[in-house]
Amino acid sequence: MRALSQLKTLLSPELFHKLPPPKALVQATWSRLHGLGHIVRSPFGGTRGIPAPTVTLDGDCRAGCVYLVGAGSGDVELLTLKAARLLQQADAVVYDRLVGDDVLALIPAGHERYYVGKERGHHSVPQAEIGALLVKLAGEGKSVVRLKGGDPGVFGRMGEELAALAEANIDAEIVPGITAASAAAAGMGIPLTDRAHAQQLRFITAQLCRKDGEPDWATLARQDETLIFYMGLTKVDAICTGLRRAGLPDDWPIMLVANASLPEQASLVGTLADMPGKLAESPLPSPCLIVVGSVVRMTETSPVGARAAATSTAAH
């Protein structure tokens, strides 16, 4: 059934529902897709003049190359086809903490895998060691996937890894992924930008948001923008205080979304004034994303937002 629902995501709902094929055929097609190296044809193709939808999965996975791949925000179905293909082909996969088990399950048994994320209460593997590992594996002639949560280029320290690979003259490719901001907005049923709400969108690391605050709050406190804070669960108080002091109104909307795109997604929707209290009352787990801006008000009318709110631990 999982294969069936994965195939469903590849085809238009109209084709999938109106022309249901024998399940066995669907599954055979999906196994061919898993088998890779082929052009996969949909069993629905060619009717009523509609060309057969095809998915080409015949890309290579080069020996000695490091693929910096986004694993998406958690839901395995949000993985790109390219990421899924490379995960099945690569000789070695080097992965982080935020990569889910469903995604790792795509790595064939017997292929090398290296965990370089942070264990609870422990430090991460130093970035220089990760760079050295990638260089070593590719230097041995292996094809390597460096798998990172979300998009590898968004607060993913990809720059240091690219530099290490460049210095060692190792070939690299980047495969983007669905970043947490996109997953959180989708999960809560809102756009990140809406013409009535935001003309700008900013991704900010909350690591600088301390009480005595390094961020330039004055430039962040705008009413025509959506702010996305990554890594900010322990900085909610400082963010709300900083933005209010810089001039945003007390009732300015803010939303916290934990485990976006996963079944355990949970959220809090409130204002800059009441969010620290709400969070203290109903703590959210990590990973958690913070969205600030009037676009958050759209959760009130979104059909997706209503569902998300109903299933969240404590919305509103």
Ligand code: SAH
């Ligand atoms: N490269 C990642 C971000 C890495 S920084 C991406 O593009 O998404 C790690 C931070 O991302 C976390 O502290 C959290 O703020 C956010 N994050 C990652 N996955 C998330 C998820 N499923 N739900 C909510 N926030 C998430």
